[in-house]
Amino acid sequence: MRDVAIIGIKSTKFGELWDYSFRDIFVEAGVGAIKDAGISGDEIDGLYVGNMSGGQFVDQEHIGALIADYSGLARNLHIPSTRVEAACASGGLALRQGVMAVASGYQDFVVAAGVEKMTDVNSAAASSALAAASDREWEGIMGATFPGLYAMIARKHIHKYGTTSEQLADVAVKNHLNGSMNPISQYKKKITRESVLNSIMVADPLHIFDCSPITDGAAALVLAPAEVAHEYTDNPIYIKASAQASDTIALHDRRDITTLDATVAAGKRAYDMANLRPEDIDVAEVHDCFTIAEICAIEDLGFVKKGEGGKYTEDGYTAVNGQIPVNTSGGLKSCGHPVGATGVKQAVEIVHQLRGEAGKRQVENAEIGMTHNVGGSGATAVVHILSNKR
Amino acid sequence: MRDVAIIGIKSTKFGELWDYSFRDIFVEAGVGAIKDAGISGDEIDGLYVGNMSGGQFVDQEHIGALIADYSGLARNLHIPSTRVEAACASGGLALRQGVMAVASGYQDFVVAAGVEKMTDVNSAAASSALAAASDREWEGIMGATFPGLYAMIARKHIHKYGTTSEQLADVAVKNHLNGSMNPISQYKKKITRESVLNSIMVADPLHIFDCSPITDGAAALVLAPAEVAHEYTDNPIYIKASAQASDTIALHDRRDITTLDATVAAGKRAYDMANLRPEDIDVAEVHDCFTIAEICAIEDLGFVKKGEGGKYTEDGYTAVNGQIPVNTSGGLKSCGHPVGATGVKQAVEIVHQLRGEAGKRQVENAEIGMTHNVGGSGATAVVHILSNKR
Numbered sequence: 001m002r003d004v005a006i007i008g009i010k011s012t013k014f015g016e017l018w019d020y021s022f023r024d025i026f027v028e029a030g031v032g033a034i035k036d037a038g039i040s041g042d043e044i045d046g047l048y049v050g051n052m053s054g055g056q057f058v059d060q061e062h063i064g065a066l067i068a069d070y071s072g073l074a075r076n077l078h079i080p081s082t083r084v085e086a087a088c089a090s091g092g093l094a095l096r097q098g099v100m101a102v103a104s105g106y107q108d109f110v111v112a113a114g115v116e117k118m119t120d121v122n123s124a125a126a127s128s129a130l131a132a133a134s135d136r137e138w139e140g141i142m143g144a145t146f147p148g149l150y151a152m153i154a155r156k157h158i159h160k161y162g163t164t165s166e167q168l169a170d171v172a173v174k175n176h177l178n179g180s181m182n183p184i185s186q187y188k189k190k191i192t193r194e195s196v197l198n199s200i201m202v203a204d205p206l207h208i209f210d211c212s213p214i215t216d217g218a219a220a221l222v223l224a225p226a227e228v229a230h231e232y233t234d235n236p237i238y239i240k241a242s243a244q245a246s247d248t249i250a251l252h253d254r255r256d257i258t259t260l261d262a263t264v265a266a267g268k269r270a271y272d273m274a275n276l277r278p279e280d281i282d283v284a285e286v287h288d289c290f291t292i293a294e295i296c297a298i299e300d301l302g303f304v305k306k307g308e309g310g311k312y313t314e315d316g317y318t319a320v321n322g323q324i325p326v327n328t329s330g331g332l333k334s335c336g337h338p339v340g341a342t343g344v345k346q347a348v349e350i351v352h353q354l355r356g357e358a359g360k361r362q363v364e365n366a367e368i369g370m371t372h373n374v375g376g377s378g379a380t381a382v383v384h385i386l387s388n389k390r
Numbered sequence: 391m392r393d394v395a396i397i398g399i400k401s402t403k404f405g406e407l408w409d410y411s412f413r414d415i416f417v418e419a420g421v422g423a424i425k426d427a428g429i430s431g432d433e434i435d436g437l438y439v440g441n442m443s444g445g446q447f448v449d450q451e452h453i454g455a456l457i458a459d460y461s462g463l464a465r466n467l468h469i470p471s472t473r474v475e476a477a478c479a480s481g482g483l484a485l486r487q488g489v490m491a492v493a494s495g496y497q498d499f500v501v502a503a504g505v506e507k508m509t510d511v512n513s514a515a516a517s518s519a520l521a522a523a524s525d526r527e528w529e530g531i532m533g534a535t536f537p538g539l540y541a542m543i544a545r546k547h548i549h550k551y552g553t554t555s556e557q558l559a560d561v562a563v564k565n566h567l568n569g570s571m572n573p574i575s576q577y578k579k580k581i582t583r584e585s586v587l588n589s590i591m592v593a594d595p596l597h598i599f600d601c602s603p604i605t606d607g608a609a610a611l612v613l614a615p616a617e618v619a620h621e622y623t624d625n626p627i628y629i630k631a632s633a634q635a636s637d638t639i640a641l642h643d644r645r646d647i648t649t650l651d652a653t654v655a656a657g658k659r660a661y662d663m664a665n666l667r668p669e670d671i672d673v674a675e676v677h678d679c680f681t682i683a684e685i686c687a688i689e690d691l692g693f694v695k696k697g698e699g700g701k702y703t704e705d706g707y708t709a710v711n712g713q714i715p716v717n718t719s720g721g722l723k724s725c726g727h728p729v730g731a732t733g734v735k736q737a738v739e740i741v742h743q744l745r746g747e748a749g750k751r752q753v754e755n756a757e758i759g760m761t762h763n764v765g766g767s768g769a770t771a772v773v774h775i776l777s778n779k780r
Contacts, residue, residue: 104494379455
């Protein structure tokens with residue numbers, strides 16, 4: 001198995017990009033990452049594209065080929081291009097497929113990317129498309145939306161562990177502060193506990209400021225065999241672990257809805273593969289589609305004990321200058337959540353951190369980072385550990 | 391790079407499976423393949439599922455996790471499961487991702503599968519979903535459907551090479567004869583040249599009997615490292631090559647619409663990888679979504695010279711007892727075409743042939759077989775070469 005490194009990155013601005021088409025945003029990210037890597041398109045051996053729902057959002061499937069074509073990689077170069085889907089974990093899985101392709105020796109230089117254009121449909125259609133990530137026959141049809149499903153997780157967490165709405169709000173406050181320092185983020189506005197608690201209720205106890213938004217955006221990485229990475233960049237970032245796990249698609253089938261067992265399993269596999277422990281991680285991007293999701297994630301990944309995620313968040317443990325800075329990009333909450341792109345953008349942020357180029361949100365001496373990307377209410381979880389040392 | 395073998399196979403019956411749900415058909419194929427391999431579910435390290443359009447056909451995305459869950463592999467085992475999409479080439483790419491996963495050493499035992507449930511929507515909705523595999527903004531919106539696109543290819547082929555409607559019909563006649571001998575095929579009825587030529591015209595020169603049908607079905611393979619394959623089966627089938635290529639998504643951007651350059655490129659890469667030539671292939675399953683597609687495929691894969699596919703078909707060159715038997719399963723035309731499953735079913739058929747268990751449609755002394763799976767009008771092509779010798 002060959003070691004794999006990231007040698008180029010690019011994320012578009014995240015937001016309501018009404019002047020960009022689906023094709024435009026992908027090309028900006030893909031070509032940007034290739035440029036950042038300092039290679040040329042004809043050196044690329046393969047593309048992996050995370051996209052959740054091109055069929056429902058922009059009426060287009062066959063996204064891999066479309067994107068190879070519009071990136072100028074299809075007509076003469078005939079570069080293989082594959083779409084990967086696991087709902088909101090599509091981006092993380094595109095990265096994982098790219099890693100395996102390079103590790104296997106089948107391909108040397110690979111673009112792993114994610115893209116979603118969500119604002120070309122109205123919000124009811126967007127909610128309906130997103131609900132296709134849940135169990136349609138047992139959740140969606142009964143009226144369960146994702147805010148509803150995560151609200152159930154939050155209620156149980158509050159009931160079981162005494163987590164408070166204020167602590168949930170603190171996740172949003174922290175992530176908006178981080179997002180205000182990120183040039184690509186959808187929301188640049190700092191918010192307060194009060195503004196979260198006074199915002200409109202979506203699914204009790206989740207206010208609208210507990211929820212990540214509908215977003216357009218794309219992000220891309222260039223992967224290479226670790227042994228040649230230094231020929232392309234002075235600061236390659238190495239993949240120390242790539243791990244994935246599944247769980248039941250419906251929430252009601254889980255043993256305990258306050259623990260995402262897929263996150264626990266993927267985290268454990270990643271730590272084992274990298275031979276690291278939670279306390280070795282210097283910075284993490286976790287899947288905060290709702291504030292409660294970040295609290296569960298920092299518990300399930302072992303950064304804090306089960307049930308104590310709210311308290312630790314309140315105490316600033318996960319702030320940029322805390323013990324384990326979480327979602328320095330602003331997370332899904334403030335940076336935005338173009339579902340297929342999110343997992344790749346997480347890796348872009350960690351690369352920025354490990355290269356030491358994250359500006360005001362830079363974590364001091366960050367050497368080892370983690371990304372954690374979730375599909376649906378936790379039926380898919382994918383965890384990567386990255387390092388700036390080989 | 392580790393060598394990879396197929397140690398288990400299963401295909402459901404193909405057809406209008408109104409008494410089976412999407413979930414049912416997948417489980418039948420997946421569990422069947424695991425059983426055929428003689429292993430237990432907890433030995434499986436990963437699932438790759440080809441599915442084109444669960445979102446539009448059954449209102450369900452996040453297919454990978456759903457399928458892991460309903461196969462009993464998610465709740466306690468948390469086995470990773472990934473959906474792969476490239477329109478009608480989704481199945482072929484699921485196999486390819488599975489091959490890379492095993493080759494890389496990331497996973498040992500992998501299920502590579504494909505599934506599509508197409509008959510739960512009406513035919514207009516199905517046509518619309520399928521059109522999402524074309525370039526929506528330049529083809530679909532202008533009214534081009536897939537029969538229309540392939541009719542343009544056929545017209546040009548007729549114009550340029552003198553191919554006849556009778557020769558197109560001969561593809562359908564041969565594939566229906568083969569399908570009549572295949573227990574899983576959708577159509578068991580033999581047809582004649584006259585019945586094709588007298589059937590209703592869909593898009594001139596393609597009659598309805600020149601077109602593959604709308605189909606429900608699933609197929610699955612179990613992959614293993616070649617070095618342990620013999621511990622599980624007496625007749626492992628080895629992957630000698632896995633190759634993929636892209637082309638422009640829109641037909642009008644191609645240099646020559648009668649040649650699928652993605653097929654040529656994927657074929658060449660596969661031959662190079664296996665160190666074989668077209669004349670070494672004993673049996674092939676090629677992508678005959680329309681009769682003209684099989685004629686282009688046997689030319690573009692190098693079995694016959696460009697422009698002579700019609701004539702060779704007429705002469706029986708591709709019949710079960712011909713020089714290079716093509717689509718012994720009945721192909722997409724008669725076996726049926728559940729878009730995400732087709733690429734995997736092609737491999738199931740080749741395994742049957744190389745194991746010598748294809749019954750009346752057995753090709754004598756078949757040792758090396760090929761599968762060729764196409765997405766859209768040729769923007770994606772994926773070719774595998776299999777052998778019963780390591």
